[in-house]
Amino acid sequence: KAKDTGRNNYQFFTDDINQKLVTHLDLVRDLRLAISNEEFHLVFQPQLCLNSYKLTGFEALIRWTCPKRGFVPPDQFINTAEDTGLIIPIGRLVISKACEQLKSLIQEQLVADNVVMTVNISAKQFQDESLISHIKDELQRNNIPAHQFEIELTESILMENIDEVIIKLKQIQQLGILISIDDFGTGYSSLGYLKQLPVNIIKVDRSFVSDIPESKDDMEITAAVIAMAHKLNYLVVAEGVETQEQLNFLRSCKCNYGQGYLFSKPLASQDLLAFCKNYSATSISQQYS
Ligand code: C2E
Ligand code: MG
Ligand code: MG
Numbered sequence: 001k002a003k004d005t006g007r008n009n010y011q012f013f014t015d016d017i018n019q020k021l022v023t024h025l026d027l028v029r030d031l032r033l034a035i036s037n038e039e040f041h042l043v044f045q046p047q048l049c050l051n052s053y054k055l056t057g058f059e060a061l062i063r064w065t066c067p068k069r070g071f072v073p074p075d076q077f078i079n080t081a082e083d084t085g086l087i088i089p090i091g092r093l094v095i096s097k098a099c100e101q102l103k104s105l106i107q108e109q110l111v112a113d114n115v116v117m118t119v120n121i122s123a124k125q126f127q128d129e130s131l132i133s134h135i136k137d138e139l140q141r142n143n144i145p146a147h148q149f150e151i152e153l154t155e156s157i158l159m160e161n162i163d164e165v166i167i168k169l170k171q172i173q174q175l176g177i178l179i180s181i182d183d184f185g186t187g188y189s190s191l192g193y194l195k196q197l198p199v200n201i202i203k204v205d206r207s208f209v210s211d212i213p214e215s216k217d218d219m220e221i222t223a224a225v226i227a228m229a230h231k232l233n234y235l236v237v238a239e240g241v242e243t244q245e246q247l248n249f250l251r252s253c254k255c256n257y258g259q260g261y262l263f264s265k266p267l268a269s270q271d272l273l274a275f276c277k278n279y280s281a282t283s284i285s286q287q288y289s
């Protein structure tokens with residue numbers, strides 16, 4: 001069609017597509033290199049109980065430092081990794097490293113024996129036949145009880161092939177692994193639909209928390225989601241808690257857990273060790289109550 005409108009347009013059109021393709025292929029090549037050159041590492045964001053202020057877990061988040069590009073945030077490469085299947089080796093690496101980190105925290109006796117390590121799982125990874133056996137192997141290798149491991153899935157993953165999804169989730173839950181729904185509220189699923197699925201935890205998306213208390217709508221939505229989730233026996237985590245006011249509001253809604261810059265940014269391994277060493281629920285509760 002572009003061809004009909006003249007030579008120049010055609011040229012422009014293909015150049016544009018070529019440019020996109022080159023950019024894409026460039027990223028794919030760098031991602032492949034990143035895997036073999038071990039350019040990925042994890043950071044860990046603490047999660048707190050909003051009632052006791054005890055440390056309840058950590059979310060593992062991937063970081064890529066490319067020698068050529070510098071720091072590349074996950075939002076800029078996870079989709080490409082997903083499209084090319086590279087998310088499979090990258091995801092395996094995330095699971096392994098997350099388990100190794102929890103193992104060392106347990107060995108150094110820096111965490112309670114119910115502290116949970118949670119990892120993000122993408123759609124392709126969830127469909128991968130070897131996901132469950134890989135998680136099982138890593139838990140075993142690092143001596144981690146299944147109840148201290150959690151996977152985060154987005155609503156869109158759970159909306160497709162419901163029968164297969166239920167079978168897989170049941171297999172995971174039977175092992176004792178926890179399952180949470182990440183970014184809840186950004187997809188099109190309802191809690192009623194999700195109720196059919198064996199899921200333990202709802203993570204209310206940061207976008208609902210970030211405009212509290214300015215947005216009265218967001219406050220009502222957040223309060224309603226938390227109340228409904230509790231009625232359906234889910235535990236609720238609020239993402240992106242940045243201010244004392246947001247914390248107060250979430251506590252008034254009886255939100256179970258919180259995660260966000262107010263408590264801590266995601267931490268590199270060394271900083272995580274220091275954070276856990278210094279952590280005191282008593283002093284944190286005095287600071288925020
Ligand atoms: P997510 O799973 O919803 O992770 C939460 C994101 O919010 C993280 O961004 C975290 O750094 C950020 N965050 C946490 N607290 C606050 C806060 O108080 N304020 C603000 N503004 N942001 C906060 P990050 O690390 O850039 O990750 C972005 C997304 O990339 C993640 O969203 C997740 O969907 C994906 N991702 C990250 N690591 C992995 C991974 O290992 N595997 C997969 N498949 N996806 C990952
Ligand atoms: Mg997440
Ligand atoms: Mg999230």
Ligand code: MG
Binds near residue numbers: 183205206
């Ligand atoms: Mg998010």
